[in-house]
Amino acid sequence: MAALSGGEMCVKYLMFAFNLIFWLAGTGVLAIGLWLRFDSKTKGLFEGTEGTESPYVFFTGVYILIVAGSLMMVVGFLGCCGAIQESPCMLGLFFFFLIIIFAIEVAAGFWGFSNQSKVVEDITQFYMQTYKNYKENPQDTLKKTLLLIQTGLDCCGPTGSVIDFAQDTCPPRVGLDSLITKSCPDAIDEVFDSKLHIIGGVGIAIGVIMVFGMIFSMLLCCAIRKSREIV
Numbered sequence: 001m002a003a004l005s006g007g008e009m010c011v012k013y014l015m016f017a018f019n020l021i022f023w024l025a026g027t028g029v030l031a032i033g034l035w036l037r038f039d040s041k042t043k044g045l046f047e048g049t050e051g052t053e054s055p056y057v058f059f060t061g062v063y064i065l066i067v068a069g070s071l072m073m074v075v076g077f078l079g080c081c082g083a084i085q086e087s088p089c090m091l092g093l094f095f096f097f098l099i100i101i102f103a104i105e106v107a108a109g110f111w112g113f114s115n116q117s118k119v120v121e122d123i124t125q126f127y128m129q130t131y132k133n134y135k136e137n138p139q140d141t142l143k144k145t146l147l148l149i150q151t152g153l154d155c156c157g158p159t160g161s162v163i164d165f166a167q168d169t170c171p172p173r174v175g176l177d178s179l180i181t182k183s184c185p186d187a188i189d190e191v192f193d194s195k196l197h198i199i200g201g202v203g204i205a206i207g208v209i210m211v212f213g214m215i216f217s218m219l220l221c222c223a224i225r226k227s228r229e230i231v
Contacts, residue, residue, distance in 0.1 A: 011223065012083055015216040019079035019094075022213055025206045026072025032199060033065030039152075061119070064108060065199070072101060072206075079213070083220060091221040095214055102210045109203050120192050124185050131158060131184075134169070143169055155187035 075097045082090030112119075127149060134142040146169040150156055156170035160183035170181070 011216060011219050012086070015083040015091075015213075015220050016080055018209065018213045018216055019076045019083060022079065022206075022209055023073050023076030025202075025209055026069050026074075026076055028069070028202060029065055029072060029206065030069025032202060033062055033069055036062045037066065061108075061112060068101070068104065068108075071097075075101065079217065082217075086220075086224050088221045088224050091217050091224070095217045095221070098210055098214050098217070102207065102214075105203060105207060105210075109200065109207075113200065116193070120189050123192065124188050127184055127188065128158060150184060153184060153187040153191060154182065155184040156181040157183065158185060159183050160186070 075094060078090060078097075079094040081087070082094050130142060130145055130149075133139075134146055150169055151171050154171055160181040
């Protein structure tokens, strides 16, 4: 078995570097998923209360991000091992899983941006239903959910006016600030519009990284097989 040439060794270490970046990217995706899951501005959306249901479209997407990020970290780790150990089998599996992840990411990206308005509508409907239920039956669990959402989004009620019901669930304000308050539907639209763009930017960057990873993995795999055929 012949040793890899200088150029092939360069591809090997580029492959290792790519997988390190891919692992870090997976960490970023996982971090975004956990951020959306536990951030004070979105945490309350996962806590369904009596008479209301958590917004299905949103929390499904968040859990997909968490799973995808975890999978990317595992695949990146395997890719690093395949490059260092010069294993065609591991590199082939890495290429296969990378194609699957890339296809899922593209599909999820199109789904996310095509359903952006649906996500905002779903969450707004959840908030409005919670507000309506609290207005009709002021239970402590509903009050805590409203307080968590409105404090996290820094908003107050469906209209943002001082005449809104349930002022005790709004963030505390002093003086004229109490007269200038953002409505919660507007706050939901604003915060999720900005977060979806962040997710989209991360997704595009990861997609570019994965394309280079597939190229490097095939180049290295072919070089390793070719070197082992030489006696």
